[in-house]
Amino acid sequence: MKITFSKAINFAIRDSMRDDNKVICMGLGATDPKGVFGTTIDLEKEFGSKRVFDIPTSENALTGICIGLSIAGYKPLLTHQRLDFALLSLDQIINNAAKAHYMYGGEICCPLVIRMIMGRGWGQGPTHSQNLQMLFAGIPGLRVVMPGTVQDAYSQLRASINSNDPVIFLEHRWLHNSESQVVYDFSDQDLVTQSLVKSGEDITILACSYMLPEAIKARRILKEKLGVTADIINFRSYRAIPDECLIKSINKTRKLIVADTAMRSFTIADQLSNNIRDLLIDGNSIDIRILSMPDIPEPTSHFLTKGLYNDSYTIISKTCELLSKDCRGLINRDTELKPHDVPGEWFKGPF
Amino acid sequence: MKITFSKAINFAIRDSMRDDNKVICMGLGATDPKGVFGTTIDLEKEFGSKRVFDIPTSENALTGICIGLSIAGYKPLLTHQRLDFALLSLDQIINNAAKAHYMYGGEICCPLVIRMIMGRGWGQGPTHSQNLQMLFAGIPGLRVVMPGTVQDAYSQLRASINSNDPVIFLEHRWLHNSESQVVYDFSDQDLVTQSLVKSGEDITILACSYMLPEAIKARRILKEKLGVTADIINFRSYRAIPDECLIKSINKTRKLIVADTAMRSFTIADQLSNNIRDLLIDGNSIDIRILSMPDIPEPTSHFLTKGLYNDSYTIISKTCELLSKDCRGLINRDTELKPHDVPGEWFKGPF
Amino acid sequence: MERFEGSIQLELLKRMRRIRDVELRIAEEYSQGEMRCPVHLSVGQEAPSSALSLLVYPSDYAVSTHRGHAHYLAKGGDLNAMIAEIYGKETGCSKGKGGSMHLIDTTVGFMGTSAIVGNSIPTGTGLAHAAQLNKTGQISIIHLGDGAIEEGSFYESLNYAAVKNLPALYLCENNFYSVYSPLNVRQPKNRDFCFLAKSIGAKTFSGDGNCVISSYKTLKQAVKYCRSGKGPTFVELKTYRWLEHCGPNNDNELGYREEREIEYWMNNDPIKKAEARLRKRPEKDHYKNYCQALKKEVDDAFEFAKLSSAPDIQSRSKTIFSTEQ
Amino acid sequence: MERFEGSIQLELLKRMRRIRDVELRIAEEYSQGEMRCPVHLSVGQEAPSSALSLLVYPSDYAVSTHRGHAHYLAKGGDLNAMIAEIYGKETGCSKGKGGSMHLIDTTVGFMGTSAIVGNSIPTGTGLAHAAQLNKTGQISIIHLGDGAIEEGSFYESLNYAAVKNLPALYLCENNFYSVYSPLNVRQPKNRDFCFLAKSIGAKTFSGDGNCVISSYKTLKQAVKYCRSGKGPTFVELKTYRWLEHCGPNNDNELGYREEREIEYWMNNDPIKKAEARLRKRPEKDHYKNYCQALKKEVDDAFEFAKLSSAPDIQSRSKTIFSTEQ
């Protein structure tokens, strides 16, 4: 049976809560009729209001409260409807959660999961659309995951909740309605590994979060129309350490595109490429291109976001650039990807 | 006349306040007997308590209050005795100050300077020693400067206060007692340019903040003992855009060391190197090495910080590595740089 | 109606009507898909800002929240520029960069709205500090909701305003909800906002936010206190939002608010009440004419917005800094 | 002294004495340059934590601040491990990673101290939430200073504790200063912490923080209230720090505190007062013996710390995650 990404999140929370009665789910809107885009639906009904509850608009304290719960043996899951709101809690995340295990000499653990939803389009504007994964990925002691598939939604969230460390779980709003079948399973490795999702010959595309379905779409078109095949790697764990599957792939293709939802100055792709160049034989000859958002705050007007986002079109162009192919006519961005500021028919706005 | 780095900060504030009566100076301890490591001494006396004042321990609101003052035409200067404390105010910095000019279509300006002092050594530990420049440098709309010389302390702070944009002014605690003569002058360019401080032949060393005096010391030893000469560039504006002086230097030496006070995952050096590789002819053949802190929270115990920091010694080693020279015996780290956890004789602890 | 000047009552009603008509028109047009950004409408909550609008000057400062249309208009913000902003046009008050949640009109002291709950409270407090330093008798209005009370930024700001004795007026429209969440999951039972604000250091006032006369009288006292330099002032006005939290529709079917409650408040419509009072008064014809002129004003604003050009796409990478270097 | 059990008084005095002697010894040894981290001593402020120590169990939680030595010891934290931590040794309670500002002893429920003002207040509130869920009658003590009151985290945490009716006890040692800054530049005139905390939603208690008996009586009521599950409890105890904010010396010469003020408080020494009361009591010999044993205990702790090994340098890149992957 196919389920949506939202449902997979929902099931992951539910199954974690069934398996471990220390798991607690909270967040603005956690018990709402809409259940945070469907992800927390029915949980209060099953687990009661002691374990699933709404909270005050106090992002900073609530993060610390989750830390307190976690060092006392509970496993809190805190949800922010936008990553942007979590900026209020960076002191708790950076000075407390990330360092608690270390700075007390390993005496305590801080098993805390913070879901942050990242917006895009429909006039989300400068403070509802930020993809600031680097704020977290650069902090020792935090794990950052960015699910790109429905399967990831389930297994990475379960692995996050199961982990004994603080995990920042970055969830793209445009993925919520994607559908797929799911294996209801997970492993610790889901937090730290990438995975090869499509195998090809000519180029390696490493894509995170919402860039993943766009990369897969790009691959299909490239294959159909140009006979070019790409390795697609799911950049689901946001780390600068090149995974085995990535190394293998690059050794084969010697060409890499990293498609990140972050801004140019905020992508981990730079560090990752330097690591790749250092690690691989003749690393300097690998051709690496970074696809990211430009270094600007996201404007609100849809007239101004046109052509701003990366999608299958920009991935195709970048690939053709790298392979010195002509990409004209492969895809008509204006007709096939229109309107540019909504994820699909299902999105009825405004949030 | 030689003055200290602290004094240069103090004079820069004083002269800015004399020149522009809209300048306001505030911060925890701004009117203390010790005047924030001497940097705010005597200001209240000259300018009165309306323009120089102490504040409550409310980092988040105070940042927003400075934003309000700035959009009303004042020029607030806010000081945090440690960068780590400013993490409480990242919502105001990222969601408000950095974006105000942009998201209101240029209607308002936000001329605000936030000084953040960065600790090192003497058991500053995990939350009093963080060098998180990347948190700010990656945010469009913020300028980040990291003075490395006494002259920078004066001219970059004056330029920062004079600017109409928000500036994050990152001040290394270990520089406060360095001494030099100062030209009491500044220009807008001080915010966005690097400067060549020593000219050489064999290698380029780009060093920011406290890494700069260490690089200069390393250069002296390298020259005396090995006849190797380095171009030293003051990485005083923390941007990933290679400056003209940097490009010229690399074109000459083809070898670059970037010495940053940040952690490995938090240095802008990766992005900068990718930009250099992209921009320069045959860029992939340039040999670039990054000197940074390891990706760990800084432990408190001096036993554990031994050999952790970068200094002239590690810069020499890295240079020798790049030039395939033997660095043994050039410098005895244990005797010449001891104790490792204080900046010098003048530092009497504990803060 | 006696004991309270008819012309003021009329003016208050006109201002409420204007806000309501603009908001309803946005709701009506929203489904066209041309206003492509979140909108948080103030239908039902027109009284507080309308009352305030008679008591402040363009030289006073104001800041607001995601739900800022009414506050912007009440402060004298340009209607055309607001609608154009929501349409994402070049002529928008933020040139399309900000949308509905980032309104500004510095010519009337309206210094911005924020999409982050609690984020503009410190800004408004800083403006109050500027006002004090300016010594011009300005005050700074900080609009906020009951949800924003929960943010530390509210507390820290009010504490600072009290330390510095700033002319800051915190105007809380308590509509009992933060998105779908009722007060009882967010704040302790029987919390009294005024008691809270007083203990932090403000002089406090409260009134009926669904009655424009009560709102006016309350705010008149509050503004007077604040303008006299006596220090920070906090006002609570209880009121009610008619439509969904974000978007053009009513969402009563979701059931997070009891039907009885919704009915109670809708029957308690501040505009209907004011219109009823007017019915027996000579000014009612004037009002009728006003409503017609208003219709045209709103029509014109939407036409202005629709006909305005899209912003130049190049502009999206401009004005990141005030001086490009 | 009548009406209050002698054995409790003796016990209170002993606990104060122990804290004082440990702190003074740190001050004495600091100049040796072997304790290479900032230290914030509690000399003068021994009464509140000593009183508390008789009222809590190891199963209760506690968190504290940069000035946490007294709180750690009062909760039953291991003295040797604390001194070793300050010396940066392997045997330190945080294995040298945390230093004076990061003390922990989970075996007695002391869950950590933070070097960031206000940072541990939410943590302690979360521990109170855990205590409530555990249904074991535990309470959570949150130590804080008067400066921390200014952080939004205090307000947000207390609000949450009130919403959830948590067994959280916020114990504020008001020593009138945050570093060199007196209360009047940070908080409004005549602020009453208890009134403030009450308005946010706590039950409040206050007493004389320089009198261990008053502290004890106040805290006894407060702990009782908190443990009974009635909800968050706030206690203010006014007291005074004798030495400089950070470091081993007295800094009276800086002039930020008036001499008269310092004198007043030093004459009001909680330990001297308690010792004076004891002088007429039979327990005084026992106390004398205790003081001798204490001297040895402190000597031993410093010897333990000095003789302990440095942590393995490899350990600095370990325990970043609980499981290395």
Ligand SMILES: Cc1ncc(C[n+]2csc(CCOP(=O)(O)OP(=O)(O)O)c2C)c(N)n1
């Ligand atoms: C920091 C932050 N947290 C959460 C949100 C999501 N959010 C948007 S509006 C809103 C409701 C705020 O309630 P209130 O202050 O009462 O204003 P109202 O919507 O009722 O006018 C919330 C929680 C946000 N924008 N910012």
Ligand SMILES: Cc1ncc(C[n+]2csc(CCOP(=O)(O)OP(=O)(O)O)c2C)c(N)n1
């Ligand atoms: C967020 C933050 N701001 C500032 C500081 C610097 N600082 C360290 S201790 C301290 C004083 C706090 O005063 P109080 O809470 O009264 O505690 P006391 O030192 O009097 O025990 C300050 C401001 C800090 N550590 N963290």
Ligand SMILES: [Mg+2]
């Ligand atoms: Mg509300």
Ligand SMILES: [Mg+2]
């Ligand atoms: Mg204090």
